[in-house]
Amino acid sequence: MPAKKTPARHPDLESVLVTKAQISRRVKALGRELKKIYGDEEITVVAIMNGAILFTADLLREIDNPIRLDCIRTTSYGSSTESHGTPKLVHGLTLDVTDRHVLVVDDILDTGKTLSLIASMIRGMRPASLRVCVLLDKKGRRLVPFEAELVGFQIPDKFVVGYGLDFAERYRNLHCIGVLKPAKQKG
Numbered sequence: 472m473p474a475k476k477t478p479a480r481h482p483d484l485e486s487v488l489v490t491k492a493q494i495s496r497r498v499k500a501l502g503r504e505l506k507k508i509y510g511d512e513e514i515t516v517v518a519i520m521n522g523a524i525l526f527t528a529d530l531l532r533e534i535d536n537p538i539r540l541d542c543i544r545t546t547s548y549g550s551s552t553e554s555h556g557t558p559k560l561v562h563g564l565t566l567d568v569t570d571r572h573v574l575v576v577d578d579i580l581d582t583g584k585t586l587s588l589i590a591s592m593i594r595g596m597r598p599a600s601l602r603v604c605v606l607l608d609k610k611g612r613r614l615v616p617f618e619a620e621l622v623g624f625q626i627p628d629k630f631v632v633g634y635g636l637d638f639a640e641r642y643r644n645l646h647c648i649g650v651l652k653p654a655k656q657k658g
């Protein structure tokens with residue numbers, strides 16, 4: 472079989488922050504961390520659409536626990552790189568989470584508004600346990616106090632796309648995580 476070529480960097484990216492190989496190694500390590508935490512217990516995974524879809528799909532294949540998967544959706548950034556106001560839930564849980572081990576998965580922890588809203592909503596449903604796993608964490612941007620139990624990578628305060636993260640719904644299918652060129656950060 473011919474050797475697989477590494478895809479060329481997308482022309483709209485100014486730089487690559489996390490490569491495909493780094494993501495893949497870290498996702499495997501997170502899978503091992505999850506296994507240590509949960510043992511053989513069943514996990515109810517709550518993925519936040521759309522950003523967490525790629526990360527969740529890869530992460531779940533790194534663990535062999537029984538899994539129940541649910542997806543929820545909050546209001547999005549639209550064609551902007553800044554979050555405005557308070558996020559609202561536009562599609563809530565369909566599974567019952569009471570007395571379950573719940574793991575919320577998201578692409579990025581930024582201001583903290585989205586995950587603190589979701590965590591308090593789920594806590595109100597009295598799960599057996601609640602943990603949050605994010606691929607990326609922009610610690611310097613927090614507007615409400617919130618920390619995730621599992622973090623893939625700490626990143627600087629830059630707007631990033633790829634591996635699920637978008638700008639105006641584009642770039643989610645990039646294999647790496649990169650910073651968009653300023654000229655491309657306009658709706």
Ligand code: IMP
Pocket residue numbers: 522548554558577578579580581582583584585586629630631632636637638
């Ligand atoms: P929050 O500000 O922590 O509530 O983050 C809410 C959501 O904003 C995240 O789940 C992402 O979908 C999106 N977001 C935050 N920072 C970025 C970024 O750099 N690129 C793409 N989406 C982002």
Ligand code: MG
Pocket residue numbers: 519520521522523577578579
């Ligand atoms: Mg999101």
